Amino acid sequence: MNSNDKNDKNKIIVLEDEKKLLLDHDYDGIQELNHPLPKWWNFIFYTSCLFGLGYWAYYSFLGGPTQRDDLKQEMVGITAKQDEYKKLNSQYNEAKFAEFDKPENLLKGKEVFANNCVQCHEDGGYGNIGPNLTDDYWLVSKGNPETNYNIVYSGSEANGMPAWGEVLSSDDIYLALVYVKSLKNTFHPKGKEAQGEKVVEQQEQQQQ
Ligand code: HEC
Numbered sequence: 001m002n003s004n005d006k007n008d009k010n011k012i013i014v015l016e017d018e019k020k021l022l023l024d025h026d027y028d029g030i031q032e033l034n035h036p037l038p039k040w041w042n043f044i045f046y047t048s049c050l051f052g053l054g055y056w057a058y059y060s061f062l063g064g065p066t067q068r069d070d071l072k073q074e075m076v077g078i079t080a081k082q083d084e085y086k087k088l089n090s091q092y093n094e095a096k097f098a099e100f101d102k103p104e105n106l107l108k109g110k111e112v113f114a115n116n117c118v119q120c121h122e123d124g125g126y127g128n129i130g131p132n133l134t135d136d137y138w139l140v141s142k143g144n145p146e147t148n149y150n151i152v153y154s155g156s157e158a159n160g161m162p163a164w165g166e167v168l169s170s171d172d173i174y175l176a177l178v179y180v181k182s183l184k185n186t187f188h189p190k191g192k193e194a195q196g197e198k199v200v201e202q203q204e205q206q207q208q
Pocket of ligand 1: 132140160
């Protein structure tokens with residue numbers, strides 16, 4: 001069998017098939033073949049229709065969640081996470097302070113202080129509207145990082161100290177605290193008069 005025979009044979013088969021497929025109408029000599037859609041195509045088509053119908057019924061009548069419901073659901077999770085984070089952040093973290101309490105962080109802390117605190121505590125922390133942070137008298141806190149954290153985080157709005165907990169990042173608060181710690185007992189010459197109670201070294205050591 002040479003290749004020509006093969007071609008002829010194919011040709012005949014195609015023609016025979018086509019005759020079977022010929023539809024019995026004729027438009028100005030143009031005829032049409034009936035090529036039914038493959039089974040797999042029909043299967044996908046009808047399954048999609050069924051799925052679509054089910055989908056439509058579920059979301060339109062059977063109480064399927066709307067995008068608003070989905071959002072609400074997601075928000076519940078997000079708010080819970082935020083609350084947890086806030087709660088965690090509102091507490092002083094000794095390990096975190098220790099991690100930040102390094103000489104190389106002093107400049108960064110000074111910068112945070114310069115950007116947010118000097119308007120009341122003055123450059124160098126000697127005090128103006130806010131108390132002097134360079135002496136050994138402490139008005140609200142006891143001068144140690146933990147009590148300083150509490151006043152910086154929660155503020156004392158009635159007396160003019162803003163709450164920084166939701167304004168500054170947690171890192172910035174710790175950096176500011178590292179700087180505040182370095183000011184303690186440096187007795188700035190321009191220092192504001194003592195306010196509050198004197199915190200003696202010994203007491204301080206017990207607290208730390
Ligand atoms: C708008 C003015 C203002 C700003 C800004 C401000 N403070 Fe204060 N700060 C105060 C006042 C007023 C007090 C005293 C609050 C009181 O008497 O209850 C205070 C108290 C403190 C105390 C406790 C001092 C003590 O003697 O017990 C610390 C620590 C402190 N501030 C740190 C900071 C830091 C850090 C920043 C910047 C992130 C800052 N403050 C920004 C006004 C301010």
